[in-house]
Amino acid sequence: MKRLAEIRRIARAREASSxxxxxxxxxxxxxxxxxxxxxxxxxxxxxxxxFLAFPLFALLAMDIPARPILGKLIFVSPFVLxxxxxxxxxxxxxxxxxxxxxxxxxSISFLVIACKxxxxxxxxxxxxxxxxxxxxxxxxxxxxxxxxxxxxxxxAHRYLFLLVExxxxxxxxxxxxxxxxxxxxxxxxxxxxxxxxxRTLDRSQRIHRSMLSRGFDGTFRLPAARTFTRRDGAFxxxxxxxxxxxxxxxxxxxxxSLP
Amino acid sequence: MHMxxxxxxxTVGFAFCAVxxxxxxxxxxxIRAESDESKIPLMGVLSAFVFAAQMINFSIPGxxxxxxxxxxxxxxxxxxxxxxxxxxxxxxxxxxLFFADGGLMALGANIFxxxxxxxxxxxxLLWRPWLEAGxxxxxxxxxxxxxxxxxxxxxxxxxVLETSFSGIADLPLSTFMMFMLPIHLGIALVEGAAxxxxxxxxxxxxxxxxxxxxxxxxxxxxxxxxxxxxxxLTMALFTGAVLSRFASTRPDGLEWSLAKTRAAKxxxxxxxxxxxxATMPRIQRxxxxxxxxxxxxxxxxxxPELRDYTGLWARRWHWRSRxxxxxxxxxxxxxxxxxxxx
Numbered sequence: 329m330k331r332l333a334e335i336r337r338i339a340r341a342r343e344a345s346s347x348x349x350x351x352x353x354x355x356x357x358x359x360x361x362x363x364x365x366x367x368x369x370x371x372x373x374x375x376x377x378x379f380l381a382f383p384l385f386a387l388l389a390m391d392i393p394a395r396p397i398l399g400k401l402i403f404v405s406p407f408v409l410x411x412x413x414x415x416x417x418x419x420x421x422x423x424x425x426x427x428x429x430x431x432x433x434x435s436i437s438f439l440v441i442a443c444k445x446x447x448x449x450x451x452x453x454x455x456x457x458x459x460x461x462x463x464x465x466x467x468x469x470x471x472x473x474x475x476x477x478x479x480x481x482x483x484a485h486r487y488l489f490l491l492v493e494x495x496x497x498x499x500x501x502x503x504x505x506x507x508x509x510x511x512x513x514x515x516x517x518x519x520x521x522x523x524x525x526x527r528t529l530d531r532s533q534r535i536h537r538s539m540l541s542r543g544f545d546g547t548f549r550l551p552a553a554r555t556f557t558r559r560d561g562a563f564x565x566x567x568x569x570x571x572x573x574x575x576x577x578x579x580x581x582x583x584x585s586l587p
Numbered sequence: 588m589h590m591x592x593x594x595x596x597x598t599v600g601f602a603f604c605a606v607x608x609x610x611x612x613x614x615x616x617x618i619r620a621e622s623d624e625s626k627i628p629l630m631g632v633l634s635a636f637v638f639a640a641q642m643i644n645f646s647i648p649g650x651x652x653x654x655x656x657x658x659x660x661x662x663x664x665x666x667x668x669x670x671x672x673x674x675x676x677x678x679x680x681x682x683x684l685f686f687a688d689g690g691l692m693a694l695g696a697n698i699f700x701x702x703x704x705x706x707x708x709x710x711x712l713l714w715r716p717w718l719e720a721g722x723x724x725x726x727x728x729x730x731x732x733x734x735x736x737x738x739x740x741x742x743x744x745x746x747v748l749e750t751s752f753s754g755i756a757d758l759p760l761s762t763f764m765m766f767m768l769p770i771h772l773g774i775a776l777v778e779g780a781a782x783x784x785x786x787x788x789x790x791x792x793x794x795x796x797x798x799x800x801x802x803x804x805x806x807x808x809x810x811x812x813x814x815x816x817x818x819x820l821t822m823a824l825f826t827g828a829v830l831s832r833f834a835s836t837r838p839d840g841l842e843w844s845l846a847k848t849r850a851a852k853x854x855x856x857x858x859x860x861x862x863x864x865a866t867m868p869r870i871q872r873x874x875x876x877x878x879x880x881x882x883x884x885x886x887x888x889x890x891p892e893l894r895d896y897t898g899l900w901a902r903r904w905h906w907r908s909r910x911x912x913x914x915x916x917x918x919x920x921x922x923x924x925x926x927x928x929x
Binding site for chain 2: 334335358359362363365366367370400401403404407408411412414415418419434437440441442444445448449451452453456474475476477479480481482483484485486487488490491492494495496498499502509512513514515516517518519520521522523524525526528529531532533535536539540544545
C-alpha cells in the first residue's frame with residue numbers, strides 16, 4: 329500500500345519537470361551509469377563505493393527528497409540478498425585485512441552485490457523523481473522504443489491506481505466477511521478476481537468508446553518532445569566522460585582478484 | 588522471481604536485452620499490422636488488472652501460507668502471443684521502475700524469463716491447439732496446471748542459469764536449482780489453479796468473453812495429442828540436456844545438509860534443538876461435545892486465529908444448530924463458506 333502511495337506522490341510531485349533537462353539525456357546517462365556498475369568486478373568494493381558519489385551528487389544538486397529513496401532501498405529485493413548471502417559461507421579465503429579484522433573473499437563479494445543493488449535502485453529512483461512519468465515515456469518513444477509498447481506502459485500506469493483501489497476494496501470486503509483463513513480460500517478469491525476481471529473488460533470497452541469519441545487514432549498524444557539542446561548534450565557528454573573516467577580508473581587499478 | 592542487476596554480468600545482461608528488444612519489436616510490428624485499436628485499451632487495463640490481482644492474497648490449503656496470482660498465463664491466454672508479450676513486458680517495466688523489482692539492465696532477462704515461454708511457446712504450441720481440439724473442464728484444468736508449470740519452471744531455470752553464467756553469486760548451480768525449482772513448482776500449482784478458477788468463473792458468468800473456451804467441443808484429434816506430446820518431449824529433452832550437463836556428482840551445500848539431516852534422523856538424534864513453540868502442548872482435534880459438527884481447532888495454540896474459532900465461530904454454530912442461519916441470511920452470498928460447515 330505504501331508503494332502505491334509512493335507512485336502517487338511521484339505523479340503529483342512532478343507535474344512539470346523542474347530541472348530543465350531533456351528526459352532523453354537523463355535516461356541515457358542513467359543507462360550508462362548502470363552499465364558501469366554491472367561491469368564492476370566481483371570483488372570491486374572500492375569501485376562500488378566510489379560510484380556512490382554520483383547518486384549522492386544528484387540528490388544534493390537537484391534537490392531530490394532523500395527519504396522516499398531510502399524507503400525504497402529497504403525493499404531492495406530480499407531475493408538478491410539471500411542469494412548473495414551464500415557467498416561468505418561458500419568462499420572463505422581471506423582477502424582483506426583491516427587492522428585486526430580479516431574479511432573473506434565471500435564477504436567482500438556479498439558487500440559488492442549489496443552495493444550494486446543499492447546503486448541500481450537509487451539510480452532508477454532518481455530518474456523517476458526528476459521527471460513526470462509521461463515525459464519519461466515521451467523520451468523513450470523518441471529513443472525509438474516501439475510505439476505500441478510505450479502506449480501500453482502509459483495505459484497500464486494510468487489505470488493502475490483505479491484497479492488497485494478497486495481490488496483493495498474487494499479484498500477488504502472479503503476479509504471482513506471471512507474468519508481467519510476461512511473464507512479466503514482460492515474459490516472465493518477466484519470469484520472475486522473474476523468479477524474484477526469482467527469489470528475490467530467492460531471498463532476497457534467504455535474507455536475505447538470514449539477515446540474514439542475524442543478522436544483517438546491509435547497513438548497517445550504525449551507532450552511534444554523537447555528539442556535536445558546544447559545544454560542537454562553537454563550534460564550527457566560530461567556524465568559520460570566522468571563515468572568513463574571512474575570506470576577506467578577501476579579497470580586499471582582493479583582490486584586483486586583471487587584465482 | 589525477478590533477476591536483478593546486482594547478480595548480472597554485462598554480457599548476459601546485453602544478450603538478453605537484445606533478445607527481448609527483438610521480440611518486443613517483432614510483437615509491436617505484428618500488432619501494428621493487425622491495426623485493431625479496440626484492443627489497445629484492453630491491453631493496458633488488463634496489465635493494470637494484474638497489479639490489482641497480485642495484491643489479493645488467498646490462503647493455500649494444507650500449507651498455512653497464502654499466495655497470489657502472478658498473471659502471466661492469464662495475460663497470454665486472453666491477449667494472445669504478441670499483445671500478451673507487450674502486456675507482460677509493461678507490467679515488468681512498471682515493477683522495475685516503481686517497485687524496485689529487478690533493475691533496468693536486468694529488464695531484458697526478466698522479460699524473456701516471464702514473457703517468452705508463456706507467449707511464444709506455451710500459448711501457441713500447447714494451450715491453443717489443445718483447447719481448439721476440444722474443450723472440457725478436465726482438459727482445461729490439465730492444460731492450465733501444465734502450462735503454469737512449464738512457464739514458471741522454465742522462468743526459474745532461466746534465473747538460475749543467468750545467475751550462474753554471470754558468476755557474481757557463488758551459489759553452486761545444482762544447489763541453486765534445488766532451491767528454486769521446488770519453490771516454483773509450488774508457485775506454478777497455485778498459479779495454474781488460480782488461472783483455472785478465474786477462467787471457469789468467467790465461463791459461468793460471461794461465456795461470450797471467452798471465444799474458443801466457451802464451446803464444448805468434440806474429443807481431441809489425434810494430431811492435437813501428437814503435437815502436445817512432441818512439445819513436451821522436446822522440452823523434457825532440452826531440460827534434461829541442460830540440467831545433466833551441470834548436475835554434480837558430489838554432494839554440496841543443501842544436499843550435504845539434507846544428507847546430514849537424514850543421518851541424524853536415522854541415529855535417532857534430534858537434528859535441531861527444540862524451539863519453545865515445538866514443546867508447547869497441542870490442542871487435539873476432536874468432536875465438539877453436544878454438537879453434531881466436527882470442527883478443527885488450529886494445531887498451534889499460539890495461532891492468533893484461535894480467537895475467531897472459539898468466539899465468532901462458536902456463536903455461528905449456535906445459530907446453525909437452531910437452523911435459522913439460512914432463513915435469516917440466506918446461504919452463499921452472505922455466508923462466505925457456504926457448505927463448509929454442514
